[in-house]
Amino acid sequence: MKFTMITGAVAIAAMTATSAFAQDEDRTGWPESFTVGTASQGGTYFAYGSGWANLVAEELGISGGGEVTGGPMQNMALVHTGDAQFGMTTMGPAAESLAGTNPIAPGLQMTNACAMFPMYQTPFSITALSSSGISSIADIPDGAKIGFGPAGSTSDTYFPRMMEELGVNFDRRNGGWSDLGGQLQDGLLDVIAFAAGVPVPAVSQLEVQTDINIIEFTEEEQAKILEAFPVSEFAIAGDTYSTLQGDARSVSMWNFAVANCDLPASFVKAAVNVVMSDNDRMVNIHKAARSTLPENWTKNTVLKWHPGAAEWFTENAGADIPADMIHGN
Structure with missing residues (x-):
């Protein structure tokens, strides 16, 4: 499963005191860098995904960027295997991937890709x-x-x-x-x-x-x-x-961002906070992000939530996520 790096790595040496996640926070197990599986250039996934990848990299002070991929089906496979930390998918391909009918790897149930945040329709x-x-x-x-x-x-x-x-x-x-x-x-x-x-x-x-x-x-x-x-x-x-x-x-x-289920909860929660806490900033990346709103967590009826993402939506969006819909429970 090869993919090509397009967006340059973005990192900052320090973060401001007003940042929601300070540099001295416990970052045990956080990766040194991350990638977001998007899709082909010229499509919305590439513009949107590269944009939020750069935003998260800048805000969290970690090298990261978007990757050109074959889109939702391949992203599910890449995130499931850990070849990409994050990715983006639609609910149809997500359901097929969980059922083992993803054409990338027929028969493999891709249960290690967890819901991260709602994107747009x-x-x-x-x-x-x-x-x-x-x-x-x-x-x-x-x-x-x-x-x-x-x-x-x-x-x-x-x-x-x-x-x-x-x-x-x-x-x-x-x-x-x-x-x-x-x-x-x-x-x-x-x-x-x-x-x-x-x-x-x-x-x-x-x-x-x-x-x-x-x-x-x-x-x-x-x-x-x-x-x-x-x-x-x-x-x-x-x-x-x-x-x-x-x-x-x-x-x-509906489209959702997905995270490898084995990533530290604190890392995923921090990344979700960057994306979900300032919608205007996301809309500046792509107008489709008008739907990237906390209340749209309800649109996921397919994937189990990453524990870090579930914690963020519970605390900030009043989400009542059933325990059996959170990975590890």
């Missing part, structure tokens, strides 16, 4: 060039070349199944979001099916460079997807992209 959306004439799912031609993101990502895992459910016949393509955006512009793809927090950097870049259509689900299509998949109703706000004239009907899946 991942909407499923479709983008095509305006010049293609594709403005609805029904317009997608038979055998269309559709980019579904990196292999094994949430998008690649669920969006092809959704398209099949809606009767779309397609030629499946994979790649990083930035790369797929370039292929769409060059006419090598007909459509890109995104599952990523909004605004998706690759879509924002596309609409600056060319005219695009952001395609919403019809009410009937949305209802069909809600019935068949572990997703929720969602609307992409009209001000998310300049291309949109109003809210766009979609479906979404």
Whole structure:
């Protein structure tokens, strides 16, 4: 399971007296450095994950950064094995990983990846060039070349199944979001099916460079997807992209940060505090962090909580986490 370091290590020599976690706190067992498994460049995971990795590194005075990976499925594997201390996943891939059906390691139940904090909802959306004439799912031609993101990502895992459910016949393509955006512009793809927090950097870049259509689900299509998949109703706000004239009907899946369950509770609690204690700072990293709020701890119904994270949410968000949902209990 190889991944590539993109974000430079960040560290500080000392911390201010006002920091929530002082340097003289007991740091027994804390790692000298950490990595956060994200996804491909051009996607929300990479921007969001690299941002909070740098923030935690700076605030805690530890070298750390984000890693380019294959996304949620690979992140679950990396965190489970300890090859990455932290990672990000969606609830669908998390459930499959716990059940032993993660394609990265079939049969391996990845129970050593624990819930850390709620991130945001991942909407499923479709983008095509305006010049293609594709403005609805029904317009997608038979055998269309559709980019579904990196292999094994949430998008690649669920969006092809959704398209099949809606009767779309397609030629499946994979790649990083930035790369797929370039292929769409060059006419090598007909459509890109995104599952990523909004605004998706690759879509924002596309609409600056060319005219695009952001395609919403019809009410009937949305209802069909809600019935068949572990997703929720969602609307992409009209001000998310300049291309949109109003809210766009979609479906979404919740994302959570995960931590290796063997990490010291004090370290994970400190990292959670950095992320969850100042939402404005997180929103400056990525607008999707508007949902990175303490009260959204309830959105995890799949993963056991890391003890350090559970302690933070109990003390700061009034969380009533069942004992059997905390790792080690």
